[in-house]
Amino acid sequence: MVWYQLWRGIGVETEFAVIGGGIVGLSLAFGLQRLGKQVTVFDEGDQAFRASRGNFGLVWVQGKGAELPDYARWTRLSASLWPSFRDELEGEANVRLELNQTGGLDICLSEGDLEAAVTRLEGLCAALGGDYPYELLGHNALKELVPETGPTVAGATFSPEDGHVNPLYLMRALHAAFVRRGGTVTNGSRVKRIAPQSAGFLIDNGAEHRAHQVVLAAGLGNGELAPMVGLDAPVKPSRGQILVTERVKPFLNYATAHIRQVGEGAVQIGDSKEDVGFNDETTPNVAAAIARRAMRIFPILEHVRVVRTWGALRVMSPDGFPIYQQSTACPGASLVTCHSGVTLAAAHTLELAPWIGGGARPPYVESFGVERFQLPTSA
Amino acid sequence: MMGACFDCLVEIDGMPNRQACMVQVRPDMVVRSMSGARDIHPEHTDRDND
Numbered sequence: 001m002v003w004y005q006l007w008r009g010i011g012v013e014t015e016f017a018v019i020g021g022g023i024v025g026l027s028l029a030f031g032l033q034r035l036g037k038q039v040t041v042f043d044e045g046d047q048a049f050r051a052s053r054g055n056f057g058l059v060w061v062q063g064k065g066a067e068l069p070d071y072a073r074w075t076r077l078s079a080s081l082w083p084s085f086r087d088e089l090e091g092e093a094n095v096r097l098e099l100n101q102t103g104g105l106d107i108c109l110s111e112g113d114l115e116a117a118v119t120r121l122e123g124l125c126a127a128l129g130g131d132y133p134y135e136l137l138g139h140n141a142l143k144e145l146v147p148e149t150g151p152t153v154a155g156a157t158f159s160p161e162d163g164h165v166n167p168l169y170l171m172r173a174l175h176a177a178f179v180r181r182g183g184t185v186t187n188g189s190r191v192k193r194i195a196p197q198s199a200g201f202l203i204d205n206g207a208e209h210r211a212h213q214v215v216l217a218a219g220l221g222n223g224e225l226a227p228m229v230g231l232d233a234p235v236k237p238s239r240g241q242i243l244v245t246e247r248v249k250p251f252l253n254y255a256t257a258h259i260r261q262v263g264e265g266a267v268q269i270g271d272s273k274e275d276v277g278f279n280d281e282t283t284p285n286v287a288a289a290i291a292r293r294a295m296r297i298f299p300i301l302e303h304v305r306v307v308r309t310w311g312a313l314r315v316m317s318p319d320g321f322p323i324y325q326q327s328t329a330c331p332g333a334s335l336v337t338c339h340s341g342v343t344l345a346a347a348h349t350l351e352l353a354p355w356i357g358g359g360a361r362p363p364y365v366e367s368f369g370v371e372r373f374q375l376p377t378s379a
Numbered sequence: 380m381m382g383a384c385f386d387c388l389v390e391i392d393g394m395p396n397r398q399a400c401m402v403q404v405r406p407d408m409v410v411r412s413m414s415g416a417r418d419i420h421p422e423h424t425d426r427d428n429d
């Protein structure tokens with residue numbers, strides 16, 4: 001308590017202030033720090049809604065970006081950067097991330113769902129000039145790949161580019177690598193005010209700090225902060241509930257869109273998409289529906305006990321795609337927010353952070369400006 | 380915080396991965412320590428190898 005208050009009283013001066021210490025903020029903070037910038041992360045702490053602590057851990061490509069091919073390209077770029085990102089991060093942080101990119105299955109219960117999945121992938125493949133690997137697996141082919149598949153499953157689509165990672169180890173590793181490189185994380189105080197100054201920004205989280213540049217990466221907190229630096233962050237929560245079972249011996253060698261087995265053996269089962277505002281509680285009826293679907297996919301799960309459930313809030317923009325925006329009204333301020341911050345972590349550290357640090361804009365990123373949500377003003 | 384950590388898993392009467400701290404002892408209960416995670420397939424769980 002004493003330390004906490006002492007710390008609150010002291011303002012720091014920093015080259016970059018990153019607001020938000022979730023996966024997005026830490027990916028950028030690490031990316032900036034590794035370019036030699038001096039970075040301080042201001043994080044609100046445990047009382048905040050934090051998608052990074054409650055997500056499903058997929059590094060997922062399949063089916064994404066059907067409505068915006070640049071999102072497919074950006075996602076694939078990140079997935080392809082993940083192995084080298086993992087190597088660097090594991091080396092610096094001495095934490096194993098449990099990254100596995102042997103491919104992913106979107107398992108479909110009905111023929112109709114399977115047809116819809118294939119149509120979507122065909123569309124993506126056409127939009128990307130034929131460069132989009134996937135396979136259609138009928139029931140028997142899927143059963144060959146995963147013998148535990150249930151009798152009423154129609155089939156699956158498979159992408160060799162999909163995978164999964166332990167998102168909590170990712171958080172820990174980003175934090176450790178960032179701090180090892182001299183970065184500072186302050187937890188426990190919400191940033192209430194950001195005021196542009198003649199040079200740089202004043203950051204008020206109870207103490208007043210100064211930053212030459214500021215990066216908004218506060219997840220759902222961005223909505224409130226963005227207007228303070230001439231930006232707009234129209235993000236809304238979307239709740240997902242997840243179930244986790246007891247640990248079992250490895251049986252599932254591929255990530256699937258709703259079920260994955262984590263490194264320690266637990267089976268993680270997700271996830272709902274619920275529009276319930278700022279409420280991250282769990283509800284028995286949703287948990288039951290999630291469990292029922294999982295038991296249809298892999299009936300063997302009937303014998304496995306669920307040991308934990310939780311809810312977490314996704315950070316969703318109106319079209320579900322990221323918002324990457326540098327402020328023109330307040331130069332030096334930028335906004336980075338997205339759903340799929342795990343998948344995009346590699347691109348955020350290796351491609352986006354250099355742009356925020358003053359370098360060239362990476363490919364595809366121009367498609368993710370906030371102006372796409374602004375209605376054209378009538379003449 | 381009983382039941383929170385899952386560090387005390389044992390096999391009780393043939394049922395693997397039970398939390399020892401959450402189950403009351405009964406006469407004739409057969410308790411074995413777990414070695415590694417359990418198998419997901421029920422036919423493999425009664426450890427006929429020991």
Ligand SMILES: Cc1cc2nc3c(=O)[nH]c(=O)nc-3n(C[C@H](O)[C@H](O)[C@H](O)COP(=O)(O)OP(=O)(O)OC[C@H]3O[C@@H](n4cnc5c(N)ncnc54)[C@H](O)[C@@H]3O)c2cc1C
Binds near residue numbers: 022025053054056338
């Ligand atoms: C159920 C679920 C499943 C998901 N599954 C996947 C998946 O499989 N793969 C994938 O890639 N992504 C997945 N996601 C999405 C992924 O978790 C998010 O994209 C990512 O965590 C967003 O990170 P973030 O740092 O932007 O937000 P958050 O994790 O929400 O972090 C925001 C941080 O900002 C801080 N903050 C907020 N306001 C302030 C303030 N005013 N001052 C200071 N600090 C502030 C908070 O303390 C918090 O730590 C899932 C999300 C959910 C909820």
